[in-house]
Amino acid sequence: MFVLEVSDVNSSIVWSNQKRFNYLQFEMKAIFDGLDNLLNRPVYVHDSKMGIVQNIITANVSIIPRAGGIIRDYGYFKEYPCKEGYNRENPYEESAKCVINDDQFVTLIEHGDWVTVKFRSTSGGFQKFFNIDNQAMPYMTNYYSGLSFIKTVEFRFDFKGPKHCSEVDKRTCPFGATILDIPDLLRNGPIIPRWLGWTDTLSGVGEYYMEVFKLGPNRVGRLVETTPTNPIFSTTVLHTNGTIKYPQYAPSGSGMYRYVADALDDNEEPLTRKAIPNFHGIVKYEIVFVQTVDATQPILGWTEISLKESFSTQRPLEDGDRLRVWVRATDLMGNQRADSTIIKVDGSKPRLHAYTSKVELNTVNGPYKYSSKVVFSASDNDSGVHMIGFDIFVGTNPNNFATMKKSIEDAECRNVDGVCFLSSQTVFLDNCWMLVGRTYLDKMSAIVNVTAYNQAMLGTSATINLGPVNKLLGLEKYDGxxxxxxxxxxxxxxxxxxxxPEKQSCYGRADILIILSRKTAKGEAVLHMYYTPGTSNHFDILGLNPETEYTLGLNFQAPGTMAQQTYFLTTKTGAYEPPNDSSSYSGDDGPVSPAFTLHIIISTHLCVRWFSKQ
Structure with missing residues (x-):
């Protein structure tokens, strides 16, 4: 996997040499700088808000002309609207963040193509007016047309490495051009290499990387790098159009040295030596089997095996056997490292004692909001109890089906051959796992089927009865x-x-329904209904008649059920009092919108990633 990421909003062009991108991720954050020194809101303006109302990200693939020419071909275009909840009805007054993932990006990217990403943020808002001459009834809503700000990042792709001018056209080479040259090979003092004439027509040459290796004779007398994966000196030199600042290296002693410049073809042999077979730098693997759990490295009995990361063999083993397998690796320099693992043969299942189990419903201080627990004993003398799994069954005949499956590996334990294993086991259950419809609470029961596994993954199961689910806290009816x-x-x-209620039940909060009624002059009932989420603890009712008596019914309604009435209240609105501040009203027939100046500052943080599968 390869990741290409940009988080600097000032980076407008980014070059890459990676192919086969199939995943994009965008992140942006726009900040709204609100207005200062605004006048107080007039009485006829009920509500107003200004902020960020829209964030949009676009990605456009521009293709290098396949048939030649200078006009780029159209490739791939997609617009990503941010759906984070802000819009002209709900502008975000401080900042608005947007994160978008696109895992379906399968467009072919070729040498010379571009991917342009634009981040656009727009401000706006609204004013809501009341008609103060008509009992403050809603009158109209005005929407602001805000400003837009755009940040652009362009990814460009170059799949061809730099070339020396001598490979392209020697007539274009500057005076003194050379691929890599070290004047005065036999000398005392610092060694200063030089090169000149490297070019790249698309993205340009960015930098040069140089390594120095010390040479020494191998077992057959051939000169090779003494530390082929660890140069004694390395440096990076930035490319300039003027004079290149060439590095210098002063050897610590006499000898022969090899200079390698990355991406510069000096016609030397590559670093990997075919004369020395190896696997990731390892030249020899050895193995030995010991019929004991003793962790002391053996001296004798080692057998050389093939240079691979796996090895297969067959040995006769019986239930209860212990076999330690040692592997030793030797690298190019003769360094050795050995490690081992123990194999234990276990053909018997664990013992699980369900008849001594204990069930504690609605336990205090459990890990869940409403917890119960089951305690039982499980053991295995050979390889120990490694894991506990359990299934929960709920129904009129709970043996028929499972409603929850789970496993745990981090409970109490005892020592078997120096390893900690489970013994007395406590399993905590979330009462909400046994959730059923409210109409079935008094009819359903639950059981838990527990299974103990040893390290050979042989299991023993037992069933423990939990009883009727109507005894579990969290499943009681929500009373509003x-x-x-x-x-x-x-x-x-x-x-x-x-x-x-202090704690939310397993069924979640029920919506609250408020029914408001009043009598007309003719004695007829007029009803109004208002819904509010079950997490709310208050509700404002506006636009009513002065000095009028109202009756309120407070109800709650769970999903898929009828509303249930809980309380009745009667109240009366106050008498109308004219406002003292006449300057807050224009005297015209309708509400007046104040003049304003909108100033917006958007800072964009963006993170764009392309992932390529290798």
């Missing part, structure tokens, strides 16, 4: 909000507030 009351009252409305 408590203690509703009127806390704020005006001539056009009031606020109703209530208390919620």
């Amino acid at each position: 909000p408590k203690n509703p009351r009127i806390v704020t009252k005006t001539h056009t409305g009031f606020r109703i507030t209530w208390n919620l």
